[in-house]
Amino acid sequence: MHVAATKISPPPLSPDKTVHRPLLLETLDTRTLEQIVLVSAPAGFGKSTMLAQWIRQENMADQCAWISLEIQDNSPAPFLNLLIQSIHRVYPESCRATLALMSSTTPISFDQILSSMVNCLNHLDASLYIILDDLQLIHEPVILNSINFMVDHLPRHCFLIFSTREDPPLELSRLRVSGRLLEIRQDQLKFSTPEAVEFVSNVTHLDVDGQLIAHLNEKAEGWVAGLKLAMLSLKTFPGDSQTDGMSLDRLQMFNGKDKFVFDFLMEQVLTSLPAHIRTFMGVISFLDRFCAPLCRAVTRDNQSESHLRFMEDNNLFLVPLDNTRTWF
CATH class of the missing domain: 1.10.8 (Helicase, Ruva Protein; domain 3)
Known part of the structure; x- marks a missing residue:
């Protein structure tokens, strides 16, 4: 299936329109990089730009399988095609067996194709960086399960990098404990x-x-x-x-x-939110700081704590004021 080249290539950068951020880029040192990287922050914090700068700085465009996700990619077949084609772009010989499976007239399961891809990548003699940009647009359980599969089974020389406005449903705590996860969040991305x-x-x-x-x-x-x-x-x-x-x-x-x-x-944030969350945010917007009990008192909504968790999980410009995430 044909894929637009711009969807599987790092976005172009104009050197005179970007800010050099050496301290931020140092966290992505390829010599010590964790296998899973999560770049999670609200819209407009420069996530994609930072990753594109990193690729240019490290001169690794020929090792980077970049996927710019869109709403229409939230379906197993288009997503898998994007994934395989993006890898094929940088390593043409690596996924020939997988591409042959995908073009076969014999019915092939999603899991078989994914396993074939992982087996092919195991024979790579160079590093591969798979970047899923705008991952918050993906909610299909089959795709999310495939991402979890890659997290658990990709060979060590392959890296998964997620750029998203909300944390994906991965076992982040397990990855933190195992030392396989690097997190870059709003505090690191904001401008000095x-x-x-x-x-x-x-x-x-x-x-x-x-x-x-x-x-x-x-x-x-x-x-x-x-x-x-x-x-x-x-x-x-x-x-x-x-x-x-x-x-x-x-x-x-x-x-x-x-x-x-x-x-x-x-355009970028509010229109995609559930109506009850938009209403909740509007009612509490006059508060300089708040907690769930205060929000309940102001809104008379007994789901205030759940709403705050949703806002935090989806990076809706919520800043915790304590380690227990009680006050914001």
Whole structure:
């Protein structure tokens, strides 16, 4: 089955539109890399960009089977075809037996094809990095079971890297204990002040005072998309076409009600959420900090604790304030 080349190739990067993040990329040192990597954070934190930068920095595009997942890939046959074709792209000789099975007129089970792939990869004499980008779009149990199978049975020179807005249903605790899991989350992905300054200077090409950028980055809590949307909003501020001389007063006017931020959150986050979660988030949004009992008192919803867990599991901009995840 034909696959668009852009779906199974790392996304292109423009060096002048990205921020160099050496400390973050050091966590992905291929010499000490854990076999399973989970990059999990809300929309707009630069997950895909960071992985693409890593591939370019390590000069390993010819070892990387990248899959850009879409909603239509949430079906066993299309997913398996993407997986095999992405591996075949970087190692053409590696999956010939598996491709032959897939094109056979004899009925072949999903498990047989998956086992054939793993056996073929066992004979590779080089490393393979399988990257599943936007894994949160996959919910089909058969596919999730196949991913679990790969986690347990891929040879040691093969690595699985997940980029997702929500944690996949894997046995993450077991992987942590076994030392096979590297986790990169929102705290590591958010911009530091120097990175924010570099971003505004090199990417948006706006002349903004560094102190103002620091204030803005703090306001956005290091959210990469938030910073970009803020600069877009300030650049188009009514009555002022200048891109320099931005004041703290103008900066204070930027918040979650800004049109660009609102549109981004609606398109990328809120529209895909269950209605009861959207309602719950709207009711508690005025609280600076909250816990389940407080949310129950405010919303009169006895499922408040469950809703908070859903928000945390799905990376919905929820920041734990303690190790017991009681206050947020």
